[in-house]
Amino acid sequence: MEKYLEFKNVKKSFPGVMALKGVSFRADAGRVMALLGENGAGKSTLLKVMSGDLQPEEGEIIISGESKKFASPRDAIDTGISVIYQERQSVPELSVMENVFSGDLPLTKLGFIDKKKMREETQKIIDKFDLPIHPSDKVGMLSVAHQQMVEIMKSYRRNSEIIAFDEPTSSLADHEVVKLFELIRELKKEGKIILYVSHRMAEIFEICDDIVVFKDGAHVKDFDAHSVKEDELISAMVGRDIGDVFSTLSRNTKFGDVLLEAKGMGSSKIHNISFQLRAGEVIGFAGLVGAGRTETVRALFGADKLTEGEIYLEGKKVIFKSPADAIREGIAFCPEDRKAQGLILHSTVRENISVPVLKKIRGGSVFLNRAEEKKLADTAVEKYSIKTPTIEKKCVELSGGNQQKVILGRWTSEKMPVKVLILDEPTKGIDVGTKAEIYQTICNFAKEGIGIIFISSELPEVLGISDRLYVMREGHITGCLDRNEATEESILTLAMSDTDNQNGGEGK
Template sequence: MKEQPVVRMKEQPVVRLTGITKSFLGVPVLRGVDLELRAGEVHALMGENGAGKSTLLKVLAGVHRPDGGAIELDGTEVTFSAPLDAQRAGIAIIHQEFNLLPHRSVAENVYLGREPVRRGQVDRKKMTADTAALLAWLGEEGISPDAAVGGLPVAQQQVVEILKALSTNARVIAMDEPTAALADHEVELLYDLIRRLRERGIAILYVSHRMREVYDLSRRITVLKDGAFVATAPAGDLTPDQLVRHMVGRPLDDLYPDRAVPADLGEVRLELRQAANGRVRGLHFAIRAGEIVGLAGLQGSGRSAVARAIWGVEPLTRGTVLLDGHPQRIRSPRAAVRHRIAFVTEDRKSEGLALRQSVRDNTLMVRRAALSGRTSRVHEDIGELLRSVTVVARGEHQEVRLLSGGNQQKVVLAKWLAIGPRVLIVDEPTRGIDVGAKQAVHALLRDLARAGVAILMISSELPELIGMSDRILVMHEGVLAGELPAGAGEEAVMGLATGHGTGEAA
């Protein structure tokens, strides 16, 4: 498709929010927030969980009516009484969790509830043609309008959500954590899609906790803290450290606690010798008590497969696993738990938590199931355990689904602390949580290491992996490509991850 000319960003905003306030049950959630979105601009909205970002999105989308302030569209004040009003004004929200019907086609999802009608029946020919035209306009001709959405990769499902917005003639698209469900290689596809939207004059509000994305994509950044407007500035005028200070009042350096020094480390706690299964092979490495070892690699490199192999989800078929120097056969997660090996998976909602159960029940879940008959002490110490991981909740009996992402992750960690782990594997431990919660998780992991826990940490965020790790192992195509020392640069990590770098033999 021929590239469309770049639309120059107009100084007149498409949408301007001024002095927006909103309270629930007398509790202020938004306090005088200002925001303006311009055609052809990616504008990032940042802040900790609880800063008011989601409420502001709902005000913009017409879900909530503000208690005070004004919304202007092309310089004229408007009132949105319902989401349909905002949609008619050209405003669309794409949520982190997609709202799609998997067994219906792309075209049916795009025009769901707004199907074209001819002679009293749905005009499927027109619906398919209009969807194809939108795909062509967006440069996504590789997707068939007739394809079932459930069979598409996640990145293409996200395209369908964007098509739904464009089919309503959206001029403003707000994206809430758009890369949360994407694999590494799919993030670049989203980047390219956002650039095409921007070049076609769409104003994009981009909500994310990931700084690299914010700096890669956005022209301006607005920061909220505790429901209040803090600042709007060009992205080039804010250093990452300044941005963090705006959000949490602390410098970026405080996000990563001091690393361990070799003298502080204990004996080898976990060791793999020439271990392999159908997804990884030749694994040979050791982790000492008190050490945080990072595990890097591109999506599909086998980094998560290593964790699942150690924990017995996909058991090793060859090689040896040693705990404190003694060979062990770990053929199931139950066996891993009995050896006090804990595993924080990358998907806390589907694999780590029972969302409709209480904080207390989630915290005791593993202990009750795998270590039955030895729960009395944990019952007594449950409050202290939750305080140790700084869970913020109304009480132990609050449903976990009602907590913020950061507090949900802390409950997952508390669940594993209840078994007194000797080895802790954490896969994407700070995915989808804000900067303040990340700092708390980082501090907790370092405290556990100081207490003698051996930690294997997997993360897609290289600054986090480099900032937290005492050593870094790098996977490439199912094998360990090498080992790097603490503080290694991102280029060195990516060189090994892509098969083009060099490092010490792992």
Template sequence: MGQEVLLQMSNISKEFPGVKALDNVSLTVKRGTVHALMGENGAGKSTLMKCLFGMYNKDGGTIKLEGKEVNFKNSKEALENGVAMVHQELNQALKRNVMDNIWLGRYPKVGGVMVNERKIYQDTLDVFKELEIDVDPKRVMSTMPVSQRQMVEIAKAVSFNSKIIVFDEPTSSLTEEEVEHLFRIINMLRDRGCGIIYISHKMAEIKRISDEITIMRDGTWVATEPADDLSMDDIIRLMVGRELTNQFPPKTNKPGEVALEVEHLTAQYSMLKDVSFNVRKGEIVGIAGLDGSGRTETLENIFGIATRKEGVIKLDGKVVKNRNARESIKNGFALLTEERRATGIFGILSIRENTVISSLKKHKKAGLYLSEKSMKADTKWSIDAMRTKTPTQETKIRSLSGGNQQKVILGRWLLTEPEVLLLDEPTRGIDVGAKYEIYQLILDLANKDKVVMVVSSEMPELLGICDRILVMSGGRLAGEVDAKTATQEEIMTLAAKYV
């Protein structure tokens, strides 16, 4: 394995108003290696990468690529110099097709004037063939699942002949099979002499794929070690600065009588078919299944943001129509969506505005104006309860890390005091410490006799926090298991039932 230094970031510092995001952080990536970058949400991992990529101007420090000092002014310049980044939250031209997204801004021209469509198509096919990606170059981006859109992003990075490729939480929306495919691609790039920077919270993945691991905490560098020398416990201790003995809070909720009844739920535009189940007061019910099994669709149909064909939903014995989100909120339902950037946050608004936007009614004074005092108080509760890392309540939500944005949205829904909380991948892209806090909040709700339903791709998570797990397969309910006694194998067998 070549040990030549490819990228050297030394003493990088970056301040935002009220926050020292990076404090003298250094990172060395060698040619032909995978270097994992780990740390809790808000540790500064993404900020460090944005400084490399020219999205932020660093306040201090130097960046050298192949021994030459570089200061990219924007991502285009970084890409042209062989530094690419595959973002966790994909920013793509969704109305355009796959090949447009890959070659945007650098189309091959015929006679220097006309865009050479045939060459673009062929070049796209060549990159896909090399990476074993099975996607039609002419397919419109918005019609594809997140996992395929991510593969397009990876193909784009490779098409620039990048020397350094940064993967930011690349597997958060991939199935196990897709993860294996991604790892094959990463290993191929490593063997070619690329330097890969891999950001993830998934310990087992990191241990499997990386050669070296750098750990950051609160904007500072903590350690860089060979991956083989660090156990999972070591990594957690270095990341959170404390021992985390239990991943999940002790189960204290006691399910009561049936509260939510779903009968023969069938969707208009997805394959969801004849799904029936009950959830009791104070019960946490998980929904497992492979990607595309109908997990998300089940929650969306209950919440009324997807079109139901047939089916009845009852809460405490009364039929609720839930024809749209507004009606569902009025009926005591709340839904935390999986794609938080697209459907969860109002990026240009502050944390306070994002927090209280679904519970404005209770802040109305004399029916006319909104009480600043009560909005501040609720936002303070949310920030404290979630331990959200933010300089102030006025900070724009888009400047927070993904995990902290997730906490703001969860706080927003808790403030509507829902009877039924529907959570779609509530801890996606969130670090171990913050996960525990979110599990505790879920448990607190169950202890208040609320109904909680959780969709998650992480089976240990479902087994750790749920009372029962419903398993979806091919749009149908394949069965249910008791979380106390079930095994991952049992769940996987059911998940494959109608595939």
């Protein structure tokens, strides 16, 4: 019998928003189907309906001709559906094989857990996909990428026919993405039905066969991934042509004096880091994941202890014992991991945006100036097009990309004079249209004289936005490139080479 997955008129609403407005489409076996759409378009909601996490108000899910209803996630799993998210799902305290068999432990005739069988079967899957994992590794000790592999092994062991990925690469290094794609190709060869959600266009073109585009909870268009052009996809998603994002940016062209300087800075993970940032300048930090970019800005921000070197702000030596010291001096930091480090998920959009300026809004009074707080949140919602019915919505209920925008929204306030803005992977999980708006907002900050430090693993992005680029490898700066001399090749050479190259660029 022909295998397929079909959604028919699936509807799902939340208070104040219709997340799915009657979605219908079909995905076939042995193919990878991309779900594409702006932040809040309904992609994750559809996957949650499919995995039994959410109950639709209307509509059907049909698998190979049979209409299915999932009362619980367990139901969906038993029907052969697995969804792999970017966040960790495995149990960190358990071993790889215990996770792979979780909910379904094999027993011996005497009723003991059959460890031998677990180990053997797990090893078989490891060998099949050629994974750098051991059955008895503790999952909590594995990297994010390897934990994700455990999830995939789990779905493979259960013999899931339908495997969906929701932004699986957002925390992976390039070589880890290569491995993930090998796995997906293998699953495809076995005739699985695969759904793939990502905002990264290059990935869609590389791994997907079919594309469905979502807009505001509706399925608007289908494309053949092998023949469609990127700008066709973008205009289907955003409903307009956004052109070449970087060439149309209105950039700052005049830089001021050196605002921030690091001299021989080091922490437990980085060594001898020296760089300069001028007022109104955007400097980028490029490098492979694990090169020490986040550690560099953490050390700068007082989040990690400096073991060597000095930091100068406006020519004056500063010592930040904690992030609070850095914030007081006008350094703002948007961290990479929005859930762990940034966002208070169960608080509202309004509360999350006003966090850094609470003291200022109070102005010494014990009462909060509600009107002021509301104005701040409204401005941020507009500036970053945060998609939320009201500022009173809890952040946990926003789509992934919109949560990221709330973090950025914290740094819009006039109440908080920011001198240096540090952005660590600020566009992770953000759709193309909003990305363009965020780049312009960053350039506008620069025009006001703010110095920007921008970290990104996406080369075209860090190339497009930065006035100067520092490249890191293994905890060191291996070179500095000026905007006009930097190319993807020159960055990659510095990111991977053994030899230091400190020439080029003004800031050393």
